[in-house]
Amino acid sequence: MAAISQTTAAVRDVEQYKYGFVTDIETERAPKGLNESIIRFISAKKDEPEWMLEWRLKAYRYWLTLGDQEPTWAKVTYPRIDYQDSYYYAAPKQQAKYESLDEVDPKLIETYNKLGIPLKEQQMLAGVAVDAVFDSISVATTYKKKLQELGVIFSPISEAVKTHPELVKKYLGSVVPYSDNFFATLNSAVFTDGSFVYIPKGLRCPMELSTYFRINEKNTGQFERTLIIADEGSYVSYLEGCTAPQRDENQLHAAVVELVALDDAEIKYSTVQNWYPGDENGKGGIYNFVTKRAACRGRNSKVMWTQVETGSSITWKYPSCILQGENSSGEFYSVAITNNRQQADTGTKMIHIGRNTKSRIVSKGISAGRSSNTYRGLVRVQGKADGARNYTQCDSLLIGDRCSANTVPYIESRNPTAQTEHEATTSKISEEQLFYCLQRGMTQEEAVSLIVNGFCKEVLQTLPMEFAVEAQKLVAISLEGSVG
Amino acid sequence: MALLKIKNLHANVAGKEILKGISLTINAGEMHAIMGPNGTGKSTLSNVIAGRDGYEVTSGEVLLDDNNLLAMSADERARAGVFLAFQYPVEIPGVSTSNFLKTALNAKRRAAGLPEIDAMEFLKLVKAKTKALGIPDDIIKRQLNVGFSGGEKKRAEVLQMTLLEPRIAILDETDSGLDIDALKVVADGVNNLRSADRGFLVITHYQRLLNYIVPDHVHVMSGGRIVASGGKELALTLEAEGYAKYQAA
Numbered sequence: 151m152a153a154i155s156q157t158t159a160a161v162r163d164v165e166q167y168k169y170g171f172v173t174d175i176e177t178e179r180a181p182k183g184l185n186e187s188i189i190r191f192i193s194a195k196k197d198e199p200e201w202m203l204e205w206r207l208k209a210y211r212y213w214l215t216l217g218d219q220e221p222t223w224a225k226v227t228y229p230r231i232d233y234q235d236s237y238y239y240a241a242p243k244q245q246a247k248y249e250s251l252d253e254v255d256p257k258l259i260e261t262y263n264k265l266g267i268p269l270k271e272q273q274m275l276a277g278v279a280v281d282a283v284f285d286s287i288s289v290a291t292t293y294k295k296k297l298q299e300l301g302v303i304f305s306p307i308s309e310a311v312k313t314h315p316e317l318v319k320k321y322l323g324s325v326v327p328y329s330d331n332f333f334a335t336l337n338s339a340v341f342t343d344g345s346f347v348y349i350p351k352g353l354r355c356p357m358e359l360s361t362y363f364r365i366n367e368k369n370t371g372q373f374e375r376t377l378i379i380a381d382e383g384s385y386v387s388y389l390e391g392c393t394a395p396q397r398d399e400n401q402l403h404a405a406v407v408e409l410v411a412l413d414d415a416e417i418k419y420s421t422v423q424n425w426y427p428g429d430e431n432g433k434g435g436i437y438n439f440v441t442k443r444a445a446c447r448g449r450n451s452k453v454m455w456t457q458v459e460t461g462s463s464i465t466w467k468y469p470s471c472i473l474q475g476e477n478s479s480g481e482f483y484s485v486a487i488t489n490n491r492q493q494a495d496t497g498t499k500m501i502h503i504g505r506n507t508k509s510r511i512v513s514k515g516i517s518a519g520r521s522s523n524t525y526r527g528l529v530r531v532q533g534k535a536d537g538a539r540n541y542t543q544c545d546s547l548l549i550g551d552r553c554s555a556n557t558v559p560y561i562e563s564r565n566p567t568a569q570t571e572h573e574a575t576t577s578k579i580s581e582e583q584l585f586y587c588l589q590r591g592m593t594q595e596e597a598v599s600l601i602v603n604g605f606c607k608e609v610l611q612t613l614p615m616e617f618a619v620e621a622q623k624l625v626a627i628s629l630e631g632s633v634g
Numbered sequence: 635m636a637l638l639k640i641k642n643l644h645a646n647v648a649g650k651e652i653l654k655g656i657s658l659t660i661n662a663g664e665m666h667a668i669m670g671p672n673g674t675g676k677s678t679l680s681n682v683i684a685g686r687d688g689y690e691v692t693s694g695e696v697l698l699d700d701n702n703l704l705a706m707s708a709d710e711r712a713r714a715g716v717f718l719a720f721q722y723p724v725e726i727p728g729v730s731t732s733n734f735l736k737t738a739l740n741a742k743r744r745a746a747g748l749p750e751i752d753a754m755e756f757l758k759l760v761k762a763k764t765k766a767l768g769i770p771d772d773i774i775k776r777q778l779n780v781g782f783s784g785g786e787k788k789r790a791e792v793l794q795m796t797l798l799e800p801r802i803a804i805l806d807e808t809d810s811g812l813d814i815d816a817l818k819v820v821a822d823g824v825n826n827l828r829s830a831d832r833g834f835l836v837i838t839h840y841q842r843l844l845n846y847i848v849p850d851h852v853h854v855m856s857g858g859r860i861v862a863s864g865g866k867e868l869a870l871t872l873e874a875e876g877y878a879k880y881q882a883a
C-alpha cells in the first residue's frame with residue numbers, strides 16, 4: 151500500500167488537482183432518477199460529442215424496452231432495485247462527512263490498520279476532509295508523461311472520448327454491445343467514469359497500469375466503463391483494486407470492462423475486489439453486477455483474467471474471453487470468498503471460435519458463514535474451432551456447515567476435434583488440518599488464513615507481487631470469525 | 635521438578651471412556667516411554683494433553699509447570715511449550731513447509747514477547763537445523779507433508795520440534811515405518827534436544843528406538859490405564875514377552 155501514499159502525495163501536485171472534475175464533484179449533481187434529460191445532463195457535463203450522446207440514448211431507449219427484466223438465472227436473491235431512487239451523475243450526495251476519524255466506525259479503522267493503510271489514507275477512505283479530491287484521480291496520472299512518450303494512451307474514458315474519438319468510436323461496445331444485458335445496457339446509458347488504455351504496436355508496456363480504489367460517494371450508483379486495446383504485438387498488465395470499503399445501504403455497482411487484443415497481443419487484467427460486503431446480518435453492501443469481456447481478435451492473442459473477489463454483498467460477474475483469433479488463448483483465475491450473508495455467482499465464459507484456441511479456468515470458491523458461492527462457467531466450442539482445448543478446474547472449500555457452494559459448468563462443443571476437461575472438488579477445512587496448525591501454536595484465525603491461502607495459491611500467484619501480498623491479507627480478513 | 639503432571643485422568647471419545655485414570659509425572663530433564671497394544675489409548679492420551687476437540691476430559695488434572703493445561707485452548711498449550719509429533723501428520727496443500735514453520739515460529743515468538751523473525755534470518759535458521767539433522771533442505775520448499783514419504787513426514791515432524799524448542803515433547807510413534815537411517819535422524823533430533831529443562835514422552839511399539847533414545851522410565855499402557863512402570867529394561871522384557879500378561883490382568 152506504500153504506492154498509494156506516494157501517489158497521494160504526487161497527485162496533490164499535479165495540475166488537474168486545481169480544476170476539472172474535482173470542482174464538478176463539489177458543485178454539480180443531477181437530480182435523482184433516470185430519464186433522457188438526466189442522460190443529456192451527464193453527457194453535457196462531460197462535454198461529450200454528439201455521437202456519444204446518441205449512443206447513450208440508444209442504450210437508454212433499449213433499456214426501457216427491457217422493463218424490469220433483470221437477469222434472474224443467477225443464484226442470488228435481493229429485493230427489487232428502484233432505478234428511479236438513485237443518483238446517476240458521479241457527483242456525491244454531499245451528506246454527513248466526518249470531521250475526524252473519531253466519528254468513524256472503529257471496526258472500519260481496525261480493518262484499515264490490518265491492511266496496513268496509514269492514517270492519511272484512512273482519513274481519505276473514511277471520507278474525512280479532503281478525500282473527495284482524490285476520488286477519481288487514478289494512480290496513472292503520475293506517470294502520464296512517461297507513458298505518453300511511449301505512445302501509450304491511459305486516461306479517463308471521458309477524456310479519451312474527446313482526445314481519441316476514432317479509437318473510442320471503433321472499440322466502445324464492440325466487445326460488450328449496449329444491448330448485451332440489462333446491467334451493461336444501463337451502464338452504456340449512464341456511465342460516468344472509467345479508464346481508457348491503448349497500447350501501441352509492438353510495445354511491452356514497461357509498468358503495470360493500475361486504477362487503485364476510487365472512493366465512491368454514498369447513495370450513488372457506480373457505473374464505470376473501462377476499455378483497453380492492445381495493438382499488435384503489445385503487452386500490458388492492468389490492475390484494478392477496489393479496496394475501499396463502504397458503509398452504505400445497498401449500492402449498485404454496474405461496471406463494464408471491454409478488452410481487445412489484436413495479433414500477438416497480450417493483456418493481463420487483475421482485480422482485487424473488496425467492496426463493502428454488508429454486515430454480519432446481510433445489511434448493506436454493494437451489488438456488484440459487472441460485465442467484463444475480452445475479445446481475442448488477433449492470431450496468437452492472449453488474455454488472462456485474475457480476480458480475487460472478497461467483498462460485495464452480491465457478486466454477479468463473469469469475466470469472459472471470445473477466442474476469435476487463430477491460436478488465441480484465454481485464462482481465468484479466480485478466488486471468490488463469501489462469508490456471513492454474502493452471495494456470489496461468478497465464473498467465466500470461454501467462447502472458442504478460431505482454430506487451435508486454448509482456454510484454462512482455475513476457480514477457487516471459499517464459502518463461510520451463511521453465504522452462498524456459485525461457480526458458473528460456460529465453455530463453448532464453435533464448429534470451426536478445430537483443435538480447441540479447454541481445461542477447467544473448480545475447487546470449493548466450505549467452512550462451517552451453514553454455507554453453500556455450487557458448481558454449474560456448461561460445456562457445449564460443436565467440433566469433434568475439440569477437447570475439454572473438467573475437474574471439480576468440494577472439500578472442507580478438516581479438523582485435522584486445523585488442529586495440526588493450532589498444535590504448532592497458531593491461532594484459529596492464523597490457521598484458517600494459512601490453509602485458505604494454500605488452497606488459493608495457484609490463483610494468487612498469478613497476481614503481480616504487491617497485489618498478491620494484499621490479497622493474502624484480504625483473504626485472512628474476510629474470513630475472520632468464520633471458525634470457532 | 636515436575637514439568638508435566640497427569641493426575642487420575644479420565645477421558646471420553648465419542649461418548650466412550652478411553653482413558654480410565656492415567657497418572658504420570660514427568661520431571662524436567664526426563665525421558666519417558668509408553669508402550670502398549672493397539673487401540674489402548676496412547677494417541678488419545680497425547681491428543682488430550684494437546685487439547686484436541688472431541689476429547690472430553692471427565693475427571694482428573696493435567697498440569698504443566700503447575701499451570702492447568704486443561705483450561706487452555708490447543709494453541710495456548712502449544713505456545714506454552716507442548717509439542718506433539720503426530721502419528722499421522724496431515725497434508726496441507728499449497729502451504730510450503732517453510733511458510734508453515736515460519737508462521738508457527740512467529741506465533742510462538744509473539745507469545746514470548748519476541749519480535750517476528752524475518753524471512754532471511756528464518757531461512758538461515760532452518761538451513762542450520764536441517765543440516766544438523768541431516769535432512770535434505772529442499773523439503774522446506776515443498777508443500778507441507780504433501781507427497782512426503784512416511785519417513786519424510788516423520789523427519790519433518792522432528793524438524794518442527796527442533797525449531798519450536800518445546801518444554802514437553804510428545805512423540806507418537808515417530809519411529810514407526812522408518813528405515814534405520816531415518817530412525818537415527820529421529821533419535822539424534824531427540825537426543826540433541828534433551829536438556830535439563832525439557833521433558834519427553836515417547837510412544838512406541840518398538841524397543842529398537844529405545845536403543846538410541848534411552849528412556850529414564852518405561853510405562854505399559856493397556857485398557858486406558860498405566861498397568862506397569864519400570865526402567866529401560868522393561869522395554870526389553872515387553873519385546874520378549876508381549877502384552878498378554880497385562881491384557882489378562
Ligand SMILES: Nc1ncnc2c1ncn2[C@@H]1O[C@H](COP(=O)(O)OP(=O)(O)OP(=O)(O)O)[C@@H](O)[C@H]1O
Nearest residue numbers: 647648652670671672673674675676677678679688
Ligand atoms: N475420534 C475417535 N472417534 C471414535 N473412536 C476413537 C477416536 N479416537 C480414538 N478412538 C478409539 O479410542 C481407542 C484408542 O485409540 P488410540 O488411537 O488412542 O489408540 P492407540 O493406543 O494410539 O493405538 P495404536 O497403537 O494403534 O496407535 C480406539 O478404540 C479408537 O478406536
Ligand SMILES: [Mg+2]
Nearest residue numbers: 676677678721
Ligand atoms: Mg496411536
